[in-house]
Amino acid sequence: MKIVVIGTGYVGLVQGTCLADSGHTVTCVDIDENKVAMLLRGEIPIYEPGLDELVIRNAKAGRLKFTTDTAKAVAEGAEVVFLAVGTPPGDDGSAELKYLFAAAKTVALSLVEPTVVVTKSTVPVGTGRKLQAIFKETAKQPFFIASNPEFLKEGDAINDFMKPDRIVVGCDSEEAKKALTSMYEPFVRTDNPILMMDIESAELTKYAANAFLATKISFMNELAALADATGADIETVRKGMGFDRRIGHLFLFSGVGYGGSCFPKDVKALAALAKEKKVGNAVLEAVEEVNDAQKKLLAERVVERFGKDLKGKRIALWGIAFKPRTDDIREAPSLEIIDILLAHGATVTATDPVAMPNAKKLLGDKVTFFEDPYAAIEGADALLVVTEWNEFRRPDFARIKKALRTPVLFDGRNVYDPPAMRELGFEYRGIGRR
Numbered sequence: 001m002k003i004v005v006i007g008t009g010y011v012g013l014v015q016g017t018c019l020a021d022s023g024h025t026v027t028c029v030d031i032d033e034n035k036v037a038m039l040l041r042g043e044i045p046i047y048e049p050g051l052d053e054l055v056i057r058n059a060k061a062g063r064l065k066f067t068t069d070t071a072k073a074v075a076e077g078a079e080v081v082f083l084a085v086g087t088p089p090g091d092d093g094s095a096e097l098k099y100l101f102a103a104a105k106t107v108a109l110s111l112v113e114p115t116v117v118v119t120k121s122t123v124p125v126g127t128g129r130k131l132q133a134i135f136k137e138t139a140k141q142p143f144f145i146a147s148n149p150e151f152l153k154e155g156d157a158i159n160d161f162m163k164p165d166r167i168v169v170g171c172d173s174e175e176a177k178k179a180l181t182s183m184y185e186p187f188v189r190t191d192n193p194i195l196m197m198d199i200e201s202a203e204l205t206k207y208a209a210n211a212f213l214a215t216k217i218s219f220m221n222e223l224a225a226l227a228d229a230t231g232a233d234i235e236t237v238r239k240g241m242g243f244d245r246r247i248g249h250l251f252l253f254s255g256v257g258y259g260g261s262c263f264p265k266d267v268k269a270l271a272a273l274a275k276e277k278k279v280g281n282a283v284l285e286a287v288e289e290v291n292d293a294q295k296k297l298l299a300e301r302v303v304e305r306f307g308k309d310l311k312g313k314r315i316a317l318w319g320i321a322f323k324p325r326t327d328d329i330r331e332a333p334s335l336e337i338i339d340i341l342l343a344h345g346a347t348v349t350a351t352d353p354v355a356m357p358n359a360k361k362l363l364g365d366k367v368t369f370f371e372d373p374y375a376a377i378e379g380a381d382a383l384l385v386v387t388e389w390n391e392f393r394r395p396d397f398a399r400i401k402k403a404l405r406t407p408v409l410f411d412g413r414n415v416y417d418p419p420a421m422r423e424l425g426f427e428y429r430g431i432g433r434r
């Protein structure tokens with residue numbers, strides 16, 4: 001099949017590459033000239049484990065191409081076009097659709113054959129119908145609109161694409177159904193379902209899944225505060241809850257709050273959609289409110305411990321990415337923590353295995369960055385563990401203690417054992433830990 005993917009970011013590049021790897025001919029398009037130039041040189045603009053090897057192999061085989069020219073890519077013939085551009089939050093929290101509609105208009109003008117046009121981006125309910133209207137007005141060829149939301153997790157995106165829990169397709173044409181079933185069948189050989197539904201339900205399913213996961217996180221974070229206030233231990237409570245099969249173990253970890261390019265904006269967008277439709281959004285607003293507070297928690301604990309004036313204090317962060325195995329720092333809790341610490345006059349040092357280039361672009365010399373985690377804490381008054389990268393889980397505690405000016409450790413991911421840390425002589429504080 002000839003496929004065009006518009007938007008070559010965390011989603012589009014994985015989608016395009018994995019489809020090329022299953023034998024299709026794929027052109028990935030992006031308006032970011034830098035990104036495309038890098039890809040043409042065989043460099044990968046994002047960090048995603050395993051992606052570099054797949055991109056290089058499929059590009060070499062001639063199945064994967066990159067360009068900045070949407071019109072040309074589509075006009076060369078495309079049976080399926082995926083729209084995978086960003087949909088960041090607008091001023092009122094609703095999803096900004098201007099990139100999606102701009103790309104859609106170019107695609108509509110450039111069709112040379114009947115084409116299935118699929119939304120991969122996360123978009124509010126009703127967007128598919130708006131796309132249908134754009135294509136109806138502009139396209140000179142038959143078109144078939146579908147919604148195929150993406151559920152991949154950054155850091156494990158290839159695995160998620162190759163072995164999805166389920167694939168959701170919203171469409172109302174046999175043409176779209178047939179094309180997408182044929183495309184995805186190789187990825188669901190273990191009988192995980194391709195769920196066919198209407199476009200509106202597919203669009204809502206994506207937001208529902210992300211908002212529910214965010215709700216679990218905020219629920220656990222609120223409960224962690226209660227554990228702190230009552231002397232219970234949230235890790236013990238988590239296990240006690242998780243073994244209930246109706247609840248399960250996943251996404252019950254309390255920490256520094258959720259970040260990234262999906263949960264924050266998707267919760268906001270769903271709340272905005274509910275408001276627009278004049279239906280209740282109390283749960284969604286509470287989820288967001290708890291998370292906003294949670295992202296500040298570690299910094300507030302530093303202020304509580306050392307006082308409001310942090311001038312002369314050196315605070316070290318282990319982890320900047322919003323979660324391990326990604327270089328994505330969009331809406332990362334680390335950024336909120338750093339802002340507060342700097343506002344109180346602290347000197348901030350930080351390290352991250354892969355997110356430092358992105359962090360340096362954003363923060364410049366406001367923060368001192370170190371490749372070596374132990375160099376980052378040398379002479380620091382406190383260590384804040386913000387992202388639970390594997391390499392931070394079992395560090396050399398004696399070295400940490402020696403490097404720190406005061407052995408204060410705020411564990412934002414509950415990766416260490418409180419009694420063991422205290423035995424080692426740390427002034428340790430986790431989130432909701434006894």
Ligand code: NAD
Pocket residue numbers: 006007008009010011012029030031032035070084085086087099100102103120121122123150151152153154261262
């Ligand atoms: P991203 O910012 O990494 O990539 C989007 C890309 O689209 C950028 O490279 C941008 O230059 C490009 N672009 C914008 N306008 C364009 C145009 N007119 N033509 C061509 N390219 C254009 O974003 P992402 O993280 O890949 O997310 C894309 C969409 O997928 C969003 O709607 C997001 O909510 C959704 N999503 C993301 C994830 C994730 O983990 N990142 C998971 C599921 C769904």
